[in-house]
Amino acid sequence: MDTVDTQILRIMGLRPYGQLPQDMNGFKPAYIAKKIGLEPKTVKARIQRLKESGLISFYQLYPNFNHLEVNGSAYLFNVKEQDQKPKIIKRIEMVGELLEVHDFLGKELCVDIGYHTNYDLDKKIGLLREFTGDAKPICFYHRHMPKVNRKLSLLDWRILKTLRYNALQSPATVAAQLKISLKTAKRRIERMGKEGSFFIVPALDPSKAIGLVLFELLVYTNQSVNNSSIQQILQTTKDHYVYHYIPASSALGNFDLILFVDSIGKIEELRQKVSKINGVAKTNALIFQGWHDFTGWIDSAIEQKISSLSKT
Known part of the structure; x- marks a missing residue:
């Protein structure tokens, strides 16, 4: 994996949420090629290699x-005991409706929680406090989603189910599986995409990036920060970052990046470079050692929607 691969992943996007509908062009080799100045066949070969x-x-x-x-x-x-992390993660899974658990080197764990009400969230955080031994966790980020203006139909949910683990399959394949016309499949998928009814991301296994280290860089800013400061941060890390966002709490910084590097030394080098940018008060690097997906409950939720609408 090199800087070109990093650019490809950055254009695709790694986080399945956002305030605006996702630009599905980000998965098309021709679009990616134009953005980074390569031939479409080169980008296609790169993606195949990944x-x-x-x-x-x-x-x-x-x-x-x-x-x-x-x-x-x-x-x-x-967590209180770093050696107990594997056992703690197994217990955490019992909470239910979790999305991801990011296991960082050291004592930190980031738990992405799904919840229906604030009461539900408080209850789950209470369990997580008990399991981790941390009485005062810090809110890391929120999964913002576009507002929805209509309810999805039975066919819409069936299409989403079909695309769930093979999201880039062709409308023709979807149409054949659901026994609907190609025109209907294309129209439904395009409409839901434009509405922001779904997000698509590549499911990554960072352990397969041989010789590379995945880490998060938390950037804390001061009053002198401005847009040019942010652009300078992105320019400084452009060969390494695959995603950036704004954390939910200033206690975790005002700006955050997910990056790939080829050595622990490079992490410190980038951290120091970003720290020297005007408007940056301090930085903190969190190194990934595990990325756990717990989104199987989404399949059950989709099935429930299909079952409920099938009865009406």
Whole structure:
């Protein structure tokens, strides 16, 4: 994996949420090629190599959580005993409706929680406090989703189910599986995409990026920060970052990046460079050692929607 691969992943996007509908052009080799100045066949070959290496396992679809009446927020916990992390993660899974658990080197764990009400969230955080031993977790980020203006139909939900673990399959394949016309399949998929009814991301296995380290860089800013400061941060890390966003709490910084590097030393080098940019007060690097997906409950939620609408 090199800087070109990093650019490809950055254009695709790695986080299945956002305030605006996703630009599906980000998965088209021709579009990516134009953005980074390469031939489409070169980009296509690069993507195929990422898939063959196992770094991209598959392309996964996530429904807009507003259609499931679910919210999503992530909290950073510090466990008391680092050696107990594997056992703690197994216990955490029992909480239910979790999305991801990011296991960082050291005592930090970031738990991405799905919840229906604030009471539901408080109850789950209470369990996580008990399991981790951290009485004061910090809110890491919120999963913002576009507002929905209509309810999805039975056929819409059946299409989303079909695309769930093979999100880039052709409308013709979807049409054949559901025994509907190609025109209907294309129209429904395009409409839901434009509405922001779903997000698609490559399912990554960072362990397959041989010789590379995945980490998050938390950037804390001061009053002198401005847009040029942010652009300078992105320019400084452009060969390494695959995603950036604004955390939910200033206690975790005002700006955040997910990056790939080829050595621990490079992490410190980038951290120091960003720290020297005007408007940056301090930085903190969190190194990934595990990325756990717990989104199987979404399949059950989709099935419930299909079952409920089938009865009406």
